[in-house]
Amino acid sequence: MKKDINMSELSDKVAKAAKWSAYAEVIGKLVGPITTMVLARVLTPDAFGVVTTLTMIIAFAEIFTDAGFQRYIIQHEFKNDEDKDKSVNVAFWSNLTMSLLLWGMIAVFAEPLAALVGSSGLGIVLIVACASIPLEAFSSIQMAVFKRSLDFKSLFYRRLAATMIPLFVTIPLALWLRSYWALVFGTIAVNLANAIILTFQSPWKPRFFFSWIRLKEMLSFSIWSVFDAVLVWCTSYVEILFIANMLNSYYLGIYKTSMTTVGQFTSIVAAAVLPVIMPALARTQHDFVAMRKMILNMQKYLSILLLPIGVGIFLFSGLITQIMLGEQWVEAVPYIGIWALMEVLTIVFSRFCSNIYPAVGKPKLSVLVQILHLIVLIPAVYFAIGFGFSVLFYTRSFIRLQAIAVNFLFAYYCIKISPVKMIINVLPEIIACVAMSVVALVLLHISDSYVLQFVWILCCAISYFLVLRMFSDERRILITMKGKLINSLAHIL
Numbered sequence: 361m362k363k364d365i366n367m368s369e370l371s372d373k374v375a376k377a378a379k380w381s382a383y384a385e386v387i388g389k390l391v392g393p394i395t396t397m398v399l400a401r402v403l404t405p406d407a408f409g410v411v412t413t414l415t416m417i418i419a420f421a422e423i424f425t426d427a428g429f430q431r432y433i434i435q436h437e438f439k440n441d442e443d444k445d446k447s448v449n450v451a452f453w454s455n456l457t458m459s460l461l462l463w464g465m466i467a468v469f470a471e472p473l474a475a476l477v478g479s480s481g482l483g484i485v486l487i488v489a490c491a492s493i494p495l496e497a498f499s500s501i502q503m504a505v506f507k508r509s510l511d512f513k514s515l516f517y518r519r520l521a522a523t524m525i526p527l528f529v530t531i532p533l534a535l536w537l538r539s540y541w542a543l544v545f546g547t548i549a550v551n552l553a554n555a556i557i558l559t560f561q562s563p564w565k566p567r568f569f570f571s572w573i574r575l576k577e578m579l580s581f582s583i584w585s586v587f588d589a590v591l592v593w594c595t596s597y598v599e600i601l602f603i604a605n606m607l608n609s610y611y612l613g614i615y616k617t618s619m620t621t622v623g624q625f626t627s628i629v630a631a632a633v634l635p636v637i638m639p640a641l642a643r644t645q646h647d648f649v650a651m652r653k654m655i656l657n658m659q660k661y662l663s664i665l666l667l668p669i670g671v672g673i674f675l676f677s678g679l680i681t682q683i684m685l686g687e688q689w690v691e692a693v694p695y696i697g698i699w700a701l702m703e704v705l706t707i708v709f710s711r712f713c714s715n716i717y718p719a720v721g722k723p724k725l726s727v728l729v730q731i732l733h734l735i736v737l738i739p740a741v742y743f744a745i746g747f748g749f750s751v752l753f754y755t756r757s758f759i760r761l762q763a764i765a766v767n768f769l770f771a772y773y774c775i776k777i778s779p780v781k782m783i784i785n786v787l788p789e790i791i792a793c794v795a796m797s798v799v800a801l802v803l804l805h806i807s808d809s810y811v812l813q814f815v816w817i818l819c820c821a822i823s824y825f826l827v828l829r830m831f832s833d834e835r836r837i838l839i840t841m842k843g844k845l846i847n848s849l850a851h852i853l
Contacts, residue, residue, distance in 0.1 A: 395526040400685040405613030407540040412616040413477040423589045432502040449569040452501045459497035478604025495551035567845040584723035591730030618695040641719035648775045663786040670704025675800040713767035791828040
């Protein structure tokens with residue numbers, strides 16, 4: 361199935377994939393904040409903290425149920441459709457079998473596992489929550505098939521259902537139960553809907569075929585991806601273990617919900633592009649010039665919208681917290697601000713780089729990046745938590761700069777993409793954000809009332825785009841984006 365790269369055709373498919381991915385995220389962000397605003401006012405930070413500890417175990421188990429097969433299906437160059445179908449079936453049955461075995465093992469050791477993550481006595485909750493593992497395994501390979509073909513239009517409907525279920529399932533349960541059970545059952549409902557929708561949508565249907573030889577080949581390809589996923593899990597959850605065991609579920613709720621709140625804003629842009637990166641880069645894996653050009657182009661488009669979102673959340677974190685979470689979450693204000701700033705920098709400068717290594721057949725570099733990050737992260741978090749929650753959060757936020765620096769170096773080693781060029785590529789956006797920040801600080805000095813802050817945000821947005829239009833490339837891109845937005849809205853209406 362190897363074909364010469366048609367950059368024009370590929371760019372068109374990537375653009376369409378990003379468009380449908382963006383549609384899904386826009387709808388998600390219209391409904392998602394409503395869900396968050398209600399749940400944050402009905403449930404306490406402790407309830408969110410409990411679910412975070414359970415999610416940690418589920419996420420770890422799902423690494424081994426997937427075993428890197430999604431990445432294999434997306435990246436591998438198959439001989440023909442029959443060859444691809446056989447591999448997809450092997451991946452599907454392996455995923456499903458492993459997920460059921462892991463669910464059974466978790467059920468046997470539920471109480472010790474719950475105690476390990478700081479949720480003693482919640483073993484039964486863990487067993488129920490882990491029903492999501494086989495449901496996720498059932499749909500993950502079907503998602504990989506869609507992603508490989510850049511068919512994000514089909515995935516749009518899955519995302520739509522996942523967005524609406526919390527509104528009609530999780531919120532009513534929260535109002536009724538007033539406990540973490542609402543979040544647990546809501547997550548299971550989302551995964552069940554995903555499995556059903558993808559099964560009906562997918563042109564590929566599972567059939568009973570299995571080959572140990574093919575499984576061995578797939579594992580040899582993906583073993584480093586699994587190792588990398590384990591390390592990513594460690595970097596994502598190591599501080600969760602410290603907080604759960606050395607502080608309490610209240611601070612764990614503050615910690616994770618701060619990150620989730622930021623993600624609801626940044627992902628409306630990032631999630632429209634990031635899922636497309638891996639399959640797009642995989643199609644240019646033999647042409648580094650095309651790959652560098654694609655990365656810089658996608659980085660530019662992403663930064664135009666993402667950088668001002670991060671800076672804006674940092675500047676108006678008090679207003680964001682009040683609207684999204686309410687009074688009982690006021691302690692999260694500074695954490696939401698600093699995490700937003702670090703999040704957008706990580707996405708713009710580091711996330712693209714991390715997708716390069718597997719795309720060019722060097723997944724070991726992803727593992728090395730994570731190891732180097734953990735070498736810094738674990739001791740830093742361990743010592744920081746002794747000085748209190750605030751020191752821990754700021755330490756965890758700024759450590760992300762180390763990951764950016766390492767990814768810069770490794771990306772240059774892989775495809776000779778210059779870190780300086782990546783920074784210069786988004787320099788106009790950085791300058792516009794600085795100008796916007798000055799405007800915001802002046803306006804907030806005049807008045808920091810919540811009512812006027814809505815006006816200040818509008819003024820900041822206007823100042824950002826006015827400065828950005830001073831640069832010719834950015835002016836051209838903004839005009840193009842405006843035209844595509846108008847056409848998309850006309851198409852929808």
